[in-house]
Amino acid sequence: MPAQVVTTENVTKIYGKKEAAFTALDGVNIEIRAGETVAIVGKSGSGKSTLMHLLALLDRPTSGSIQIGSKDASKLSAKQLDMIRNKTFGFVFQQFFLNGNDTALNNVTLPLKIAGMSKKARNQRGMEMLEAVELEDKAESKANDLSGGQKQRVVIARALANNPKLIFADEPTGNLDTKTGKIIENLLFNLNKKKGITLVIVTHDTDLAARCHRQIFIEDGRIVRGGKR
Amino acid sequence: MKLIDIIRDANSNLLRSKARTILTIIAIFIGALTLTVTNGIGSGVSKYIDQQLGNLGAEDVIVVQPQADDSFGSGPQKYEEAETGTSSNSGFGLLIPMMNDQDIQEITAVSGVVSAEPMLTPAPDYIVGPNNEKYQMLAQPFISGTNLELASGVLPDNESGENQLTLPFDHTPVIGFSSPEEAVGKTVAIGITTAAGEQKEVEATVVGVQEKSLVDLGGANTNDALTRNLAAVQSEGKPASAPEGYLAVIARVDVDTSSDEMERIKSDLRDRGYEAQTFQDTIGIFKQVVGAIIAVLNFFAVIALVAASFGIVNTLLMAVQERTKEIGLMKAMGLGRGKIFLLFSIEAILLGFWGSLLGSLAGIGIGLAANQYASSTFLKDLPGFSLTSFSPISVAVIMLIIMLIAFIAGTLPARRASRKHPIEALRYE
Known part of the structure; x- marks a missing residue:
């Protein structure tokens, strides 16, 4: 049995205060194991993105605890959390979040630059990543000049750059046509198969969710089913 | 993230919106130019005064004269027979007290005075x-x-x-x-x-x-x-x-006499009823006037810089707003608060650097051109007087001050950027 990568225990997230308070997550217990592919499925406003932000240590829960490996995330310093996100997580977003005026290569190497890698080393690594997504010929193109599918491949190359254990993908195919979406899906699942990278995909696309080992259904901030294996 | 990468990024971020950056730099440029020119004139003039001070007299010399009576308009003083020398009728009907050997002895007796001789x-x-x-x-x-x-x-x-x-x-x-x-x-x-x-x-x-x-x-x-x-x-x-x-006595002190000691000797002489003036005292008032004029000009230059610093704040606040997503993304990828703060602070410092560098260079250029013009026209009669003078140290100090002002101006936007929450960038708009 593979070890848990991320576990939540009775996690609640409330936005706002008093009358304006809104409970986005309510007593969420889930676990994600190393090497599995998990889909977090729910309607818009169900709390699935909030859950992903908590799992990815981008936000802290109002109550409850998140275990990352064997550590309690609430006991880690901001610096340690930054380090974990930089070294072990990769992010893929529906909106890409590429720096449009910069080259594809510079976008891919951003996490490496943050990690403090030298320019030469990170460019070499970045080129390898672009080759992995078959975009090596677009390395010097500006991100703005790329098509949607190419942009998402750059995003995946960027997520892979720091050799992560876990990739969080928020609606990775949401902005793509069906055909291009399939290519991106295949790319992500191949990473899981070949490199054993754990995938957490937030989606409302049931077809994409069905390809995952496990589906966590979320409704109005509560886990309906699939929280634990 | 390495410092070199942060500086490189800060520089390329500035180049992203060139017009805005240039306008901000122009504001700093004007302040830097003014500061450089006023300081150049200040040091040019005071250098010349120092030179002239050498012309005026040696540093170990005190000119001693009898103390002037505050007797103007209070009628003639009582005539005292050969007590502190005599008075010479200067021809205007004014009695100027004269000094004699007795005064020389008295002046020599003041500790610190090495010798005293009549000024013929x-x-x-x-x-x-x-x-x-x-x-x-x-x-x-x-x-x-x-x-x-x-x-x-x-x-x-x-x-x-x-x-x-x-x-x-x-x-x-x-x-x-x-x-x-x-x-x-x-x-x-x-x-x-x-x-x-x-x-x-x-x-x-x-x-x-x-x-x-x-x-x-x-x-x-x-x-x-x-x-x-x-x-x-x-x-x-x-x-x-x-x-x-004689009208005056030249008293000499040791060349190494400190300025405190000099003051003490002068006040001792005053206590004995003499006026004591060094050549520095004579020229001091002139220096003070020039210093005051330069201080006023510098004050205006600093006001220009304060105005420019609001330009820096404005420019960087806009940049922070525009780059919200980027800042959030970098934070999500593990860039710490301190580094984000540094990134924007360095942008501010770079604005200050370019503005002050260009301003100083332009100021030096104008100053040197003015020297050329002045020495062939209105300063023709004063050889050795260059209107402006620039030292690398004073230019460096001006640049550092401006970069410091820029940094301080940048702290507000930089703080705002560093406090952005990563999920702000990841929220769909």
């Missing part, structure tokens, strides 16, 4: 040069240690027994020398009236020609031998009963 002030009538025509002349005794600027020749030698003098620059052609160089080593005659009313001539050798100067009284400088000879001729035929007296 013979008043020659005319000078005759190679063209054998008589011209009016002013002369003053040369005080050893004074650093006269010379167009040619050497300073008068007070140890020498020979009659020596230096002539003012504009005297040389008038009395018949074709150039300052030609005058050196030549003999001139000085006419002076004795106490008996007879006019006599004393010969002296020209050893040097003085440069024109702002503070020079325009007279010739005579060495000790010449001064004494002139004074001797002047008092020839004086009735034996007429008392000996």
Whole structure:
């Protein structure tokens, strides 16, 4: 049995205060194991993105605890959390979040630059990543000049750059046509198969969710089913 | 993230919105230019004053005179018989107190005073040069240690027994020398009236020609031998009963005397009823006026910089707003708060750097051009006076001050950027 990568225990997230308070997550217990592919499925406003932000240590829960490996995330310093996100997580977003005026290569190497890698080393690594997504010929193109599918491949190359254990993908195919979406899906699942990278995909696309080992259904901030294996 | 990458990113971020960056830099540029020019003028002028201070007198000399009475308008003072010397009727009906050997003894007794000697002030009538025509002349005794600027020749030698003098620059052609160089080593005659009313001539050798100067009284400088000879001729035929007296006494102190010690000596002299002035005191007021003018100009330059710093705040706040997503993304990828703060702070400092660098260079350029213009026009008569003067250190200090102002201005936007929450970027709009 593979070890848990991320576990939540009775996690609640409330936005706002008093009358304006809104409970986005309510007593969420889930676990994600190393090497599995998990889909977090729910309607818009169900709390699935909030859950992903908590799992990815981008936000802290109002109550409850998140275990990352064997550590309690609430006991880690901001610096340690930054380090974990930089070294072990990769992010893929529906909106890409590429720096449009910069080259594809510079976008891919951003996490490496943050990690403090030298320019030469990170460019070499970045080129390898672009080759992995078959975009090596677009390395010097500006991100703005790329098509949607190419942009998402750059995003995946960027997520892979720091050799992560876990990739969080928020609606990775949401902005793509069906055909291009399939290519991106295949790319992500191949990473899981070949490199054993754990995938957490937030989606409302049931077809994409069905390809995952496990589906966590979320409704109005509560886990309906699939929280634990 | 490495510092070099942060600086590189900060620089390329500035280039992203060129127009905005250039406008902000122009504001800083104006402040830096003004500061550089005003400081250049300030140091140019004070450098010249310092030079002239050397012309005026040695640093170990105090001119001692009897204290002026506050008796103006209160009627004549009681006549005191030969107590502190005599008074000479100066001819305007004013009584100027004179000093005598008793005063010299008293001044020498002040601790710190090494020697005191009378300041002889013979008043020659005319000078005759190679063209054998008589011209009016002013002369003053040369005080050893004074650093006269010379167009040619050497300073008068007070140890020498020979009659020596230096002539003012504009005297040389008038009395018949074709150039300052030609005058050196030549003999001139000085006419002076004795106490008996007879006019006599004393010969002296020209050893040097003085440069024109702002503070020079325009007279010739005579060495000790010449001064004494002139004074001797002047008092020839004086009735034996007429008392000996001088207007002032030159007191010398040790060259290493500290300024505190100098103050103490001056106040001791004052307590004994004398006016004591160093040459620095004489010129001090002039320096103060120039200093005040420069301070006012600098004040305006700083106001320009404060205005420019609001430009920096504005520019960077806009940049932070525009780059919200990017900041959030970098934070999501593990870039710490401190580094984000640093990124925007360095942008601010770079704005300050470019603005101050260009402003300083332009200021130096304008200053040097002004020097050229000034020395060929309105400062033509003051050789050695360059209107502006720039030292690498003062330019570096100005740049550092401006970069510091820019950094302080940048802290507000940088803080705002560092406090952005990563999920702000990841929220769909």
